[in-house]
Every structure is written in C-alpha cells, then in structure tokens.
Amino acid sequence: MIETVLPTTRLRRALRGAACIAVALWACAAAPAQAAARTLLVLGDSLSAEYGLARHAGWVELMAKRISQAAPQYSVVNASISGETTSGGVTRLPALMERHRPDVVVIELGANDGLRGLPLAAMKDNLQKLVATCRAANARPLLVGMRLPPNYGRVYADRFAAVYEEVARENRVDLVPFLLDGFADQRELFQGDQLHPVAAAEDRMLDNVWPHLRPLLGTR
DSSP states (O other), rough: OHHHHOOOOOHHHHHHHHHHHHHHHHHHHHHHHHHEEEEEEEEOOOOTTTTTTTTTTTHHHHHHHHHHOOTTTTEEEOOTTTTTTTHHHHHHHHHHHHHHHHHHEEEEEHHHHHHTTHHHHHHHHHHHHHHHHHHHTTTTTEOOOOOOGGGGOHHHHHHHHHHHHHHHHHOOEEEESSSSTTTTTTTBBBOSSSSSOOOOHHHHHHHHHHHHHHHHHHHO
C-alpha cells in the first residue's frame, strides 16, 4: 500500500505563501505585455517618414514618445514611405493590417498624388478604400489632410483640399484639416525643396494631429 503523507499545517501555510508569491510575480511579468496591447499604425509618405531628417526627429517619433506617456497601452508602427501615393497605400494596407492588427490607423497620404497632378477622383476613391479597409478590420481611421503650394493653381489646389473634406464627411471620419497648418508659409521651417519641414517644425505637425488623435486613443 502506498502511503500518502499529508502536509503539516506549517507546511500548508508555506505552500500557500509560495503560491501567492508566484501569482504576484506572474502578474508583474504580464504587466508590460498588457501595457502595449494596442497598436497605432501610421500610413504616410515622406512627411511622416523623416525625409531629410535625423533618425527619431520626425513627428511620428515625437508622437510615439507622447503616447508612451499619455496612452502607454499603445505601440506605434510607422509604415510610411517616401514617395507613397494613395494607390500605393491601397496596395500595401491589407498586408499591414494583417501583420500588425492595428486599433487606430493614421492615413497621411495624397500629397504625392497632388504634386504629380494625378486625377483627384482616383485619389478620393483610394482614400475611401483605405478608410473601408480600416473599418473592415475594426480599426479606427484618422484622415490627415494636405494642401498644395499656390503655384499649382487655385482651382486644382482648392479641389485637392476639398477631397479630404468630402471623404471625411461622407465616411464620417475625423479629419486633421492640414498637417502643416500654422507654418506652411514660413520658408525657414522647410528644407531646401520647400516641401519637407525641418526638424524644428515637426512638433508643430504633431500638435496639429494630436487633438484629433487623442479621442481615438481614449485619452485626454
């Protein structure tokens, strides 16, 4: 006959104490994973890809640092590429959604469509597809608007800006009216091409985005 030895009272208390310590240690180990349980994806062009800037100087990097304090449950993925168009974004977004499964997607595209004089109807259709792709994956989109330099002609520039407003209104998406708002006419805040902001202007870009992004993150 196999004898079963039951633990003494003191031993049982020690085992219960060890179990409590193990649970506490597990909770502490699990906390960092829970702190970054959500993802924010930025789908943009050179304005979001640190073109001409030192690494970690762009507005997306500054946003990630601010989010780490204001909404630490979010991690930031910057999927921006210099030269990207709305059609390129439509092509790339499904795979990015599958890989990163973001909860929030910042769509900063369209500037290259306008600079290349691409059809605005196609740009609008592409932006709508991007919004639809986000929502199909239960992600909340934020649309970032752009404007063209005045030398592109008033009619085309006005129609270009109106595309963002139409997409936002028709799809009930929050819109950052203009990423470069407040300094677009200050030449000293742009690189030599007069298209890409210098590092000193990146925080202004973030300040233009943040009031619209903050509600999507569930923070104040």
